[in-house]
Amino acid sequence: MRKPLIAGNWKMNLNHIEAPKLANEIGAGLKHAIENIIDFVDIVICPSFTSIQAVSDAIKDYPFLSLGAQNVSWERSGAFTGEISVEMLRPLGVRFVIIGHSERRHILKENNEFIASKTRLLIEDRFVPILCVGETLEQRQQNNHRSIVETQLKSGLKYLDSDKVKNIVIAYEPVWAIGTGRNATVSDAEDMIGHIRKVLNGIEKDVANNVRVLYGGSVTPENIDSFMQSDDIDGALVGGASLKSDQFIEIIKYKERS
Ligand code: PGA
Numbered sequence: 001m002r003k004p005l006i007a008g009n010w011k012m013n014l015n016h017i018e019a020p021k022l023a024n025e026i027g028a029g030l031k032h033a034i035e036n037i038i039d040f041v042d043i044v045i046c047p048s049f050t051s052i053q054a055v056s057d058a059i060k061d062y063p064f065l066s067l068g069a070q071n072v073s074w075e076r077s078g079a080f081t082g083e084i085s086v087e088m089l090r091p092l093g094v095r096f097v098i099i100g101h102s103e104r105r106h107i108l109k110e111n112n113e114f115i116a117s118k119t120r121l122l123i124e125d126r127f128v129p130i131l132c133v134g135e136t137l138e139q140r141q142q143n144n145h146r147s148i149v150e151t152q153l154k155s156g157l158k159y160l161d162s163d164k165v166k167n168i169v170i171a172y173e174p175v176w177a178i179g180t181g182r183n184a185t186v187s188d189a190e191d192m193i194g195h196i197r198k199v200l201n202g203i204e205k206d207v208a209n210n211v212r213v214l215y216g217g218s219v220t221p222e223n224i225d226s227f228m229q230s231d232d233i234d235g236a237l238v239g240g241a242s243l244k245s246d247q248f249i250e251i252i253k254y255k256e257r258s
Contacts, residue, residue: 008242019051020058025245027062068096074117112155120159137176162204177217221250
């Protein structure tokens with residue numbers, strides 16, 4: 001059984017005073033809302049780098065909240081102005097790292113090679129990479145969406161020994177659904193996630209049974225239940241709705257409604 005995972009990607013929002021406040025609201029809200037929450041869902045919050053220390057301190061009372069980063073350097077240290085390394089994230093208690101987010105691929109021009117190096121480093125260092133894949137609207141309209149995602153996946157994982165593939169989390173996030181209020185349908189998401197599992201099994205026999213595959217793109221308290229009812233979808237990567245404590249809490253409370 002794969003344990004569901006719900007991650008909040010706060011993107012470039014909230015400073016080091018605002019971010020721990022939100023973390024605290026989420027922690028306090030969930031603590032009272034759901035008993036033994038840690039047993040049935042992994043909850044990850046991913047603040048910006050400048051807020052990680054403050055959020056790390058704020059969630060000490062909430063062991064059911066894990067800390068994630070939104071990116072990491074492909075190198076451990078050295079002359080890489082503006083980069084943040086695994087060596088800096090580890091002592092802050094970061095366990096998860098989002099890589100290959102579409103905003104980094106499309107706006108910051110990160111390519112598959114770059115992302116593959118990050119995946120390798122994270123796995124070597126026992127972080128959990130949340131590797132994002134997803135097609136643009138144009139690619140979908142041209143019926144290229146499966147091959148685009150397949151390429152992103154295979155190249156993102158190409159430096160891993162196949163027995164390490166089970167240690168990653170994949171987030172399928174169609175670019176056209178991110179921040180647009182236009183989520184993919186459950187059947188579109190299932191169709192692509194089914195394809196992702198096939199590709200994973202091609203890399204390592206039967207590994208897909210152990211890899212969590214999330215859906216991301218305009219997830220809200222209103223649509224989370226339908227995604228989580230699908231056996232193929234193991235959770236969600238949530239942007240906008242994770243910035244409002246009441247909405248993020250409602251999303252995580254899908255479990256009580258299921
Ligand atoms: P969204 O963002 O929920 O605001 O669409 C998702 C993401 O970018 O991970």
